[in-house]
Amino acid sequence: MISSSVSRATVVFGGLSAEHEISILTGLQAERVLAAAGVNVQCVYWAKTEDWYLVPNNLEARDFADQVNFVPAGAKRLELRIGAKKGSGFYLEGGLGGGKLLETGPVMSCFHGGPGEAGGSQALFELAGLRHTGGTPAAAALGMDKLAFGGVMEAAGVPALKRVLLSADEKLPFDGPYIVKPRYGGSSIGIEVVEDWDTAVALLTTSPHLRAGAVVEPNRPELFDLNVSVRTAPTLAVSEIEKPLRTGGAIYSYGEKYVRSEGLSAAPREFPAEISSELRATIQGLATRVVELTGLTGVVRIDFLSDGTEVFVNEVNSIPGALALYLWPDTPPAEILLAALEEAERARPQATINYEEGVALRAAGGIAGKLQGLPQQPR
Missing domain, CATH: 3.30.1490.20 (ATP-grasp fold, A domain)
Structure with a gap:
C-alpha cells in the first residue's frame, strides 16, 4: 500500500468535447488505480446532455455506450452549486432540504478537450471551492489554445514550427x-x-x-513524433521519451492513439525512443521549460517533432490520455495519481484581491458623470 494523505477522492470525466469517450476511458482507469491503492473513490460523469451524475464504481466502457443518452444505469443526478447557503459543491438532487452535499476530497480531472480541459471546469471547481488537478484556469486555457501556446514558445525562444x-x-x-x-x-x-x-x-x-x-x-513530412511526460509532484520529474509510430498517414492519428482495446501502452510505438543521448537531453530540458512557461501542474504530456537532429515543441496536453501513466513504466500508477491529488489538495497561489473598502465607489459620484462624453442613444 502506498502511503498518502489522500483517503477520499473524486474522479471526474466525460465532458462536452469530441474526446468525450476517451475521457470516459481515462476516468475509469484512474478510478481503478486509486481504488486499488485503498482510496475511497467516487466517480462523477459530465454527460453529453450537460448534466452531472454520480455513477457507480467499477463500470465498464460499454456501460456508457449501451444506455439512452449514454448515462449508465444507477446514475444519480448531481447539481453543482456555487455560493450556496449550505456551501458550494456537488449536491445529490432530491431528498430533504433540497439535496445532500457530496464529500469529494480532491478532484482528479480526466476531461479531454473542450471546456473540461481548457479552463472551464477548473474555473467552476475553484469557484465551488473544490481542489482539483488539471492546472489553473489560466494555465489550462493556454495549453489548449494552440495559437497562444505557440506564441508563448516563440517569445521564450523555445524551438517550434x-x-x-x-x-x-x-x-x-x-x-x-x-x-x-x-x-x-x-x-x-x-x-x-x-x-x-x-x-x-x-x-x-x-x-x-x-x-x-x-x-x-x-x-514537414521528414519530422517524426516524440512524446514525453512531466510530473510536478512530489518533485519535478521527466519520463523516458516515446516515439509513436505512424502507420501510413502524415500525422499520428486518433485511431492509432486510442481505438485499441489494449490501451495506449500497446499503441504502435518505440519505447524508449531510439534517439541520441544529446537529443534526449534536449527534449527533457525543453519539457521542463514548457511546464515552467505554462504554469501547468500534475501530470502533463508534451509532444515534440524531430528529424533526429532538430527538435520542435509541438503542443502540451494538460490532461493527457490515460494520464500518461504508460510513459512511467517503472513507477506505480497509484503513486503518480496520489502525488497529483496531494498537490491539488494544497492551496494554490491566488492573485491578491485588494478590496478598496468603497473608496472608488464614494469618489465616483453619480453615474451620469461617468456617461458624459459618450455617444447618446437616439430617442
Whole structure:
C-alpha cells in the first residue's frame, strides 16, 4: 500500500468535447488505480446532455455506450452549486432540504478537450471551492489554445514550427503544403494536410472541427513524433521519451492513439525512443521549460517533432490520455495519481484581491458623470 494523505477522492470525466469517450476511458482507469491503492473513490460523469451524475464504481466502457443518452444505469443526478447557503459543491438532487452535499476530497480531472480541459471546469471547481488537478484556469486555457501556446514558445525562444492563424482575409507567410489544426482542439481530431491556401481556407466552413478557429503550420513530412511526460509532484520529474509510430498517414492519428482495446501502452510505438543521448537531453530540458512557461501542474504530456537532429515543441496536453501513466513504466500508477491529488489538495497561489473598502465607489459620484462624453442613444 502506498502511503498518502489522500483517503477520499473524486474522479471526474466525460465532458462536452469530441474526446468525450476517451475521457470516459481515462476516468475509469484512474478510478481503478486509486481504488486499488485503498482510496475511497467516487466517480462523477459530465454527460453529453450537460448534466452531472454520480455513477457507480467499477463500470465498464460499454456501460456508457449501451444506455439512452449514454448515462449508465444507477446514475444519480448531481447539481453543482456555487455560493450556496449550505456551501458550494456537488449536491445529490432530491431528498430533504433540497439535496445532500457530496464529500469529494480532491478532484482528479480526466476531461479531454473542450471546456473540461481548457479552463472551464477548473474555473467552476475553484469557484465551488473544490481542489482539483488539471492546472489553473489560466494555465489550462493556454495549453489548449494552440495559437497562444505557440506564441508563448516563440517569445521564450523555445524551438517550434511557425504557427499562424488561418484567415480567409490574409495569405499565409510560408508556402504549402500545410498542416491545418483546430485552434482549440486536442488529440488529432480535425487535423488536415492540404497543398494550398485556398483549400485550407475552405476548411474553415466545411470542417466542423475548424469552424471555431484554425491554425496553420508548414508540413514537414521528414519530422517524426516524440512524446514525453512531466510530473510536478512530489518533485519535478521527466519520463523516458516515446516515439509513436505512424502507420501510413502524415500525422499520428486518433485511431492509432486510442481505438485499441489494449490501451495506449500497446499503441504502435518505440519505447524508449531510439534517439541520441544529446537529443534526449534536449527534449527533457525543453519539457521542463514548457511546464515552467505554462504554469501547468500534475501530470502533463508534451509532444515534440524531430528529424533526429532538430527538435520542435509541438503542443502540451494538460490532461493527457490515460494520464500518461504508460510513459512511467517503472513507477506505480497509484503513486503518480496520489502525488497529483496531494498537490491539488494544497492551496494554490491566488492573485491578491485588494478590496478598496468603497473608496472608488464614494469618489465616483453619480453615474451620469461617468456617461458624459459618450455617444447618446437616439430617442
